[in-house]
Amino acid sequence: MSSKSKNEKHVIVISYDAFSQDNWELASQQPNLSKLIRNGAWTTKVKSVYPTLTYVIHASYVTGMYPNKHGVYHNNPFQPFVPEKDQEWHWYRSNIGAPTVFDEVARQGMKVAGILWPVSGKSSIHYNIPEIKAIKNENQALKILKNGSPVYSVSMELKYGRYRKGIEQPYLDDFSTMCAVDTIKTKKPNLLLLHLIELDDTKHALGTKGPHIEQAICRMDKRIGDLMRAVDEAGIRDKTTFIVVGDHGQLDVRYKVHLNRLLRDHGLIYEENGEMKWRAYVQGAGGAAYLHIREGDSEAGRLALELLEQALAQDCYGIESIFTRDELDSLHVDTAFHYMLEAKEGYAFDDAYNEPIVVDLHARGIKYATHGYSPNKPNYTSALVISGEGIESELQLGEVEVIDIAPTIASILGIDFSACDGRALTEIFKEKSKILL
Known part of the structure; x- marks a missing residue:
């Protein structure tokens, strides 16, 4: 496959934090996600890694490796007696001890963007606003500039910062979505990694059931719609694949x-x-x-x-x-x-x-x-939708794993990322013989 044809393809990964199988019935009826489902493959049987923590899972997403290979075993390094609000997290690419798919995409000459993506500080991502938090006496803006892409981060903040209220939801996810929409239309990255957190925050604060969950899911669907429209306006709809994936359930x-x-x-x-x-x-x-x-x-x-x-x-x-x-x-x-x-x-x-x-x-x-529980807990799987021009329509997948995301991204973009624990979900493709296996 030629470099030119590779560069014509785009993958938008939406990490829908805490999007679990118990949310599927409501979420799948929303106007935008349902459109992706009709034009794609889906499952509610995504098996996670242990422990089912966001940073552990996101490291597995991008490496296709289990935690014993990539080395991110917890959200936080071990810091006994340090209050949680003052703890360091595994914020940096250097915390991952394995190759990542975003590094390989960049190495192939393609453009990568990351917006609040975990474990991505100081990485090869070209347009990067990493998920990172100021602790103790640090300045939040300076910490992002130091560990992300300074010009890009300042540009997004000047355009959309007024819509954000710190880490308060739904404003944070609205800000992230605005940045993603802008990036799709102006940068047309081959790989966009976007982490949206409202559903997870809502479950932590108020529990897994109730009108607050319905409201968060409805807002999330609007964001998905905004991203779909951005792809249309960028003129890349027929070259774009959406991956919407939940990292874990909550109990x-x-x-x-x-x-x-x-x-x-x-x-x-x-x-x-x-x-x-x-x-x-x-x-x-x-x-x-x-x-x-x-x-x-x-x-x-x-x-x-x-x-x-x-x-x-x-x-x-x-x-x-x-x-x-x-x-x-x-x-x-x-x-x-x-x-x-x-x-x-x-x-x-x-x-x-x-x-x-x-x-x-x-x-x-x-x-x-x-969350954090064993991925073998009953009814504790999460959901996945993969949708785009070359993807089978209304294809129901069986059990897949979070380690399958990286090799699947690579297959869509036509690059080799097979040296990992996961597998490319090649059954999703309409023309399987033309896909790099």
């Missing part, structure tokens, strides 16, 4: 579980000279958690495991399973970890060590939902 949570309080009560977390220290520490990942053991402290490992096994035997702690290394191998979890905890539905893990071990959120008047 409603009644109980937050603070297992570090349990470890502190038994001396494995302690204060020394006014400073908090740890021998064992549970790093929460919502519906999952990592058990960290101080290197060389086998006694701490034994004591922590005994405590957690005792907690597992008591329903009130909400521990569904303690995964050992054999089970973690089957889940493709980073080999640095020997144990992970899986929460029961209705429970989630949090890092706090100075709260009660179990907190009833409903008793405090709090609605909350989260």
Whole structure:
């Protein structure tokens, strides 16, 4: 396939954060998404990676690799005792220890744009507003300029910044969509990576059911329509494929579980000279958690495991399973970890060590939902739509995985990205014999 023909193709990836199978009935009836479905392939059986956290999954999206290969094991690097609002995240391309499809697209001479795409700071993306947050005394605007594309970021901010109110929704996703529309019409990137977050934010704040979900889905469909119109106005509709994909589901949570309080009560977390220290520490990942053991402290490992096994035997702690290394191998979890905890539905893990071990959120008047749970949890898959001129119409796909996204993007653009864990979903193509396999 010639370079010229490659450069004529366009892929717009819309990461529809938390777009899960339970949202499909409503979302698929909306005017714009339903049009993409009629002209494309779809499934509600997208299997994620473990833990089902946004940055872990987005690293798998772009590498086609499981976390034990790409190295992004959590949204955040391990930072014991640092308040969540002050924690670093895996914001940078350098955090990914594997090739990415956006690097390969750029290397092939094609244009790439990224708007609030996770784990993309300081990357090869030509037009880049990375998802990154100022912490402590940092300046948000300067941090974006330093880690994204300065001229492009300033241009988008001057044009559309007045529509944004920090990270408040729906204004943030509206801003991101405006930037994407402008970029499609003026830059015509071969690959656009767009992360839209309102549905995820809404579920976290208010739970997975209710009119707030319907409102978020309706607003999301309007954004999809704006992007579809931008493609028409750019004159590239017959050369463009849309990929709309949900990264994970969410489950409603009644109980937050603070297992570090349990470890502190038994001396494995302690204060020394006014400073908090740890021998064992549970790093929460919502519906999952990592058990960290101080290197060389086998006694701490034994004591922590005994405590957690005792907690597992008591329903009130909400521990569904303690995964050992054999089970973690089957889940493709980073080999640095020997144990992970899986929460029961209705429970989630949090890092706090100075709260009660179990907190009833409903008793405090709090609605909350989260993710992170095993991708093998029942009814916990997400949704995918792939739609465009060369895609089979109304094709219902079976089970696919988030690691299939990168090789599928590559196949659409006519480049090779087969050296990964995922597979190109070649069954979506009308003329399969002409597609690079």
